[in-house]
Amino acid sequence: TILVEVWYPMTVATQSKAFKDIIAKHLRETADNMDGLPFKLHDFGFRGVSSVQSASLGGAAHLVNFQGTDTIAGIVMARDYYGCPMAGYSVPAAEHSTITAWGRENEVKAFQNMLTQFSTGTVACVSDSYNIWYLCY
Secondary structure (H helix, E strand, C coil), X not given: CHHHHHHHHHHHHHHHHHHHHHHHHHHHHHCCCCCCHHHCCXXXXXXXXXXXXXXXXXHHHHCCCCXXXXXXXXXXXXXXXXXXXXXXXXXXXXXXXXXXXXXXXXXXXXXXXXXXXXXXXXXXXXXXXXXXXXXXX
């Protein structure tokens, strides 16, 4: 049925809109402006879906609300089916192995290195490798 085909992208778009609203609320409370909002939730979903078609649908649905993505299939779908010349952009990003390679005792140094290497602009650091609360101090 058509419900099977539209459920996934509708769910992704709805959830990312809810996240966008929450992030925007906190940005209004804590930031000088809302300029960074389009990159506050980055899509790395291609690696966790069952097919290129799922990545295309979910990735394009995410791009309704945010511009940060590593899901090229979503960008291609937005271009091919919606005429959007460039719907999303990647950012420098760590992933678990690039943090854990430093070892638990050097997790903070791994973050410092990432921020030294990419000292301006948006950067994504995976923060659940060991202890996110330790990193916050």
